[in-house]
Amino acid sequence: MRPERSSAQLCLVACLLFVVFEFQQHNWEMGLIHLQSGIELIKEVSPASKKSSTSSRRPLEPLKEAFERLDIQTCLYTSRQIQLVPATEHAIMPQLPALSPFSNVQEACQLLEILVAAMQELTRAVKEHMFPSEGVSADVHANLQVQLTRQLLSLARWQQSMDTLWLTLSSDQDRKAAKALQVQRLSCKLVVSNSLSNGHESLWDSFHEDFTQLLCRAGDFVAMGSTVDKDTPASTLDVGVIPALYLTAMKCRDPFLRRHVATLLRKCKSQEGPWYGPQQAQLAEQCQKAADCIKLGMTYAKIHEPYIASGDALRGMVDGLSL
Template sequence: MDKASVRVALIACFLFVSLELLSGHFTTAQIHIQNGLSILRGFGTSVEDDGQVLLFDIVPGSIDDAIVRAFCRLNLQLELFRHSYQHPCLALQIAEPETSTSVFRSVNEAWKQIERLFNRIFHLTDLWRRQQQTLPHPPVELPPKLLTCQHQIQAELSACLVVLRASKTSMPDQDPKGLVYGLLSVYHTMASIMADTCLRLDDESVFDSHTKQFVSILTESIAMWKTGQSELHHRYLRWPCIHMSRSIVDIGWIAPLYYTALKCRIRRVRLQAVRLIETTSHREGLWDSNIVSCVARKVMEIEEGGFYGHHHSAAEKFLLSSPPRSGDMSVPALPRLSRIHEFRVVLSDRLADTFLLFYRQAQGRWKEAQVSTRGKFYNSGY
């Protein structure tokens, strides 16, 4: 196809994705995303031996720039949604001029940097997963090349955080309530946790050392929730009551809260993350608040069982507007064998009150569980 035809095909593909997502047709939406990525493969330059990183050299502000960045955002959503299990991964990168800056000139510039680092993390995680498959037993030491890559990503994340904090009040396109800065912060924190843990895929206890960062995501999300309360109408919402007028194809706060609920094993923290998701009655692209909150609760149920005993009820009693305190962290650690290492949610194109969750604990086999949304209701506070 010539360039004009490719543009038309990609724009049509993006429109189809948007319509399918807003309709709740998640399977078809993912197929359209993959079709768009397949078209893009022919126009990007492979910059890694495995062919899983594509670099695009395009004119900033052009129509091609807008199209590629739209698919970068869709691909980021897809990779975040599938990050919990091994899958074919494609990372998209846009060539940016090498510049050193003390502040971000815009929210968009800050997001470009964070998005680029997410793609590097996805690719590194995929590399290590594929290498592990070829090894007869777990290695004593990690491959030096992968460690070097991890250290580079961590250094760039640290530098990005310094610039982001310096830009808190100087980005001209930021909203007056600071919600966009809050979103940038929680995504940066999530990326930092992913970068620190991406070479420890066989050890879920590694997340225990990141409790402070999970609490940071939660605290920032609480601040955003409180800021936006004046714009929300409080009422109980019954499945499948989703307010499509507030749904978006872009990303929002659901993904970081979902990640917190899944990977932080402090019951108070993960439960509060779930409850915050449950105050959201819309979709953010692939992220349906009703579905992901039910998945997170099912994961908690599988992992925790009756492990916490009387601590269980104590952790339930808190105000949604209050961040966790140090006393909330003083609970026994979940046993390693109870923790889910990989899981995959099977979404469909039809509205249903049950769907499948496949999961694997430690070195065990894959198991299947049904996740139900039947009778679920949502409250804006507790």
Template sequence: MENMRKIFARLQSQSLTLTRADMDHPAKDHREIPVTPHISIDVPGSFASIAEARDYFESIYQICVHHYPRIMQSTPAVEAPNMSTYLIQQYGALFHKWRTALVHFEESRGESLTTKERIGLKLLHIHKNNTMMYYEYARSSEAALFSKETMPFSWDDHNRQFEEIVSLAASVIETSYDASPFNHSNEGRIRPSFSLDNGVVGPLYNVATLCRDPFIRRRAVDLLRSARRQEGIFNSDLCAIVAEKIISIEETAAEKVILDYQSDLLSLESIISNKKLEKPGSEITKSSGIPNTVRLTYAYPKFDIFKKQMFLTIGQSMKADINIPLPAMSFLVDVPN
């Protein structure tokens, strides 16, 4: 039963990666969430195994995600800024303990790690980087909310972490297939793989859609396209198609904003209204080439089972969603009556 609960929690947390909506925070039994601001989790000085490290990571993540809104809802408005700072610092300290225990585990095992353990360790580092970027995003967002100032956070400041995620994911994919004789078909193509665990697809999708460095995000798309993986709700082929669409929208809109001196969502809507996105005349060479005004906050596939249609839902903070038809992918919902 506990294993099933963990699987469903992972599946719901994966939906948050796509929609980035509060309603999609993973479900958690409120009886497991501390009712006081202080959290006490006994993280060992060193983990005994990769599995133990993963379990602690997922437990800390889920408790923090649910603890914050529970405490803040009962905190008086006048105390909210200080309480928010205290809670977020506390979560940072917990993840620091986790990272320290993981380092000690690596040092203790050294070269004795098996191939499977090396893959698991790389996956932990991928999700560590992914989560710590979101931690910085949340910290900046809450600080800006209570100070009523513009949020200073920028995904561009995390290109190094994005690049590390891509490099680690490439190594995981290559090592996984080399380690198993069943992963290659007779034609030399990689056989599709299926897992309910959090793997590389979700983090690679984040890189492709949140990192605006044109080289890093395209490498992430290339890995998604070649991986042929189904990890929970994440399908690498579908994520690659969606990510390519997002890149095309942002880069085309970026050029239009620069040329037409437009700075609002109207330019983005006008770009999307064209049935075929034109390739930008000037190539984007760095992250700053994508203005904040055309950067998408979220993008995820939406299925209409009754009409047998598929859409790409995109949006920006505080602005209306835009649904883009994806007729080439409608076969996914073309279920026989």
């Protein structure tokens, strides 16, 4: 039997509070349990919500979006027990076979959507084996590594075809869409490359070039026009720029790039699903402010901010709840 709406709201709030408490205490496994409970509750109440009017569904929307952000970020900000060195795109590029160029931007979009879906499946697999009771077997390691390598191969081949297509694009709309797709591709590559790592922050530093490319292409996209609104379907070409910029803000420790990210996020006035540019910009700015304080020798207690510079420390915070 589905819970009543008011009861569901109370349960979701309780789940979120428990997630925050457990993550702050570094009790990752219990935090994930509460997170999964909230997601399952949302699935229970969603069918009933669809039959109601738009106004009656509003009270649940902020809670639903908070859980969506948490579910997306869990694989980025929690500790790993899978100790693997991720493969890099450059290391496997010589093995790539030739791929026919895309005939149009829509074809490129459709293939990238498939790759992003595969990435989500991979991160779910990582989450399932994040806290093994008796360790992760060698077979599981090998299987996840194979999936990782296949994803990186596919993403590299996709970019080769996009480079060829880019030379043929003439309309501003197609070029803007292609920029957004390239931003998503870089974001996907960064997540996949690090999803099977031990989570150490230095691993992200080796992808400085990718962060720079992502920022340049996102800047071109933002200059071409605003991002999509909240009600735009997720299958449109423009979705994915704000989350990619947010990933850069949280994981790239170059202060120049991080400040530039915050500037771009403030220009993204619309909302992509649960992501809203100006709010993500506040997190990026607080993160860099804390980093500046740490460089000056200040302790965390003196910063007086709920955000810290290192992604290692960010694993203990649920920053999505403050949006």
